Amino acid sequence: MKTSIQPRIARILWRHFLVRPPHFLLTQKLERDYNLGPLEKLELANCLEAAFHFDFYDQEVAEFRTLGSVVAAVRRHLRA
Numbered sequence: 001m002k003t004s005i006q007p008r009i010a011r012i013l014w015r016h017f018l019v020r021p022p023h024f025l026l027t028q029k030l031e032r033d034y035n036l037g038p039l040e041k042l043e044l045a046n047c048l049e050a051a052f053h054f055d056f057y058d059q060e061v062a063e064f065r066t067l068g069s070v071v072a073a074v075r076r077h078l079r080a
Helices: 005-017 030-034 038-052 058-062 067-079
Strands: none
Touching: 005 038, 005 067, 030 038, 030 067, 038 058, 038 067
């Protein structure tokens, strides 16, 4: 059964980072809305790599700004 990417990422944010907004929207900013700094973004990347079985490039992680940018980065890797 194929699981959508966004709910899996939201589940990681919910469980690992205790992010609990009423809705996970693609336009929400990681720093402002989820309170994730640079180290937390790196940790998020590590969690995503383990969950989806691929590795991010450092530049990709540096470009994580919104939930949508994270979803797009995961999609790019899964298509490759």
